[in-house]
Amino acid sequence: MFRLQNEIGLKLSSSLEDYLESIYLIQRDQTVARMKDIASRLGVTAPSVTGAIKSLNKLGLVEHSNYGYVKLSETGGKIAADIFRVHQALTDFLHIILGLDYQKAESDACRIEHSIEPETVRRLADFLEFAISPSKGCKGCAQKFNEWYLEKDK
Amino acid sequence: MFRLQNEIGLKLSSSLEDYLESIYLIQRDQTVARMKDIASRLGVTAPSVTGAIKSLNKLGLVEHSNYGYVKLSETGGKIAADIFRVHQALTDFLHIILGLDYQKAESDACRIEHSIEPETVRRLADFLEFAISPSKGCKGCAQKFNEWYLEKDK
DNA sequence: TAATAAAGTTAGGAGTGCCTAAATTGTTTC
């Protein structure tokens, strides 16, 4: 059932990845994450959060004692940061290259981030670097694509 | 629970989309699809297929009577074709633009296809058209990126 | 500090999607 994937060698479900990422972002914004913050961010009910946190706790990815705050463990923090990096790379690509509005780019990224391979993400990020660089071979083709796209269906 | 998504207005699970797509491809290659073909293509056991086909049958997307062949209904065929178009667009993008080898492009596409929005796919396909065209603003930047990428880490 | 409100947990249940084992039906082949 376990597939080598991140530094501790386990493959998390999309759902648990979402929880981890939420905790990461809440911690970043507010230092501590509470169950209700996680619930409202993910649009689930409190008991769902309790269950998920228990799973993450068993896996050693969060620290949590009853009725208290939730904190990412060191490993949990690393994994969450990885997930968020993927999220960012995808969002940037969808927004800057494809020209999706930022909201849509984020929500699409949020779903795709769980099913994309690391190599693909790496290439996506590299392509972005290449495409927006005025000095590399492409000379700002992201910009050019968006101009072309706007004219396209006229 | 239903979200407007395709022409009959329902959102299928990733799993059911996979079944539909498999049947579509088997039908294309061999005219009729049998349960065991579907099972082996998806890497699941026969009872899993029986269950999934029952669900698709209830939704009116396949025709199937006990111990017989499976056939896509008209609606099922349209939805499957849509799914496959997304699959192709994604695969092409990952292979031609990002330079992933075809196998990896396909397997990544296979997972991403369930979570990407139609608008994003459209833009991806348009970007591909733009990027490989020698006449449009980009002048074959897909090619240039791949050359740059190969040199990158040297 | 006792009452109330807010946050969190427990209990129990539903839907999905997979599995194994066992029964059934269909197809060959002698």
Added chain:
DNA sequence: GAAACAATTTAGGCACTCCTAACTTTATTA
């Protein structure tokens, strides 16, 4: 056409992830 084999279905179970309702703990405040 009956035995043997292949394909499919049924039965039963498990993991995951969500839910509602009810209960417990913690925080607020009058």
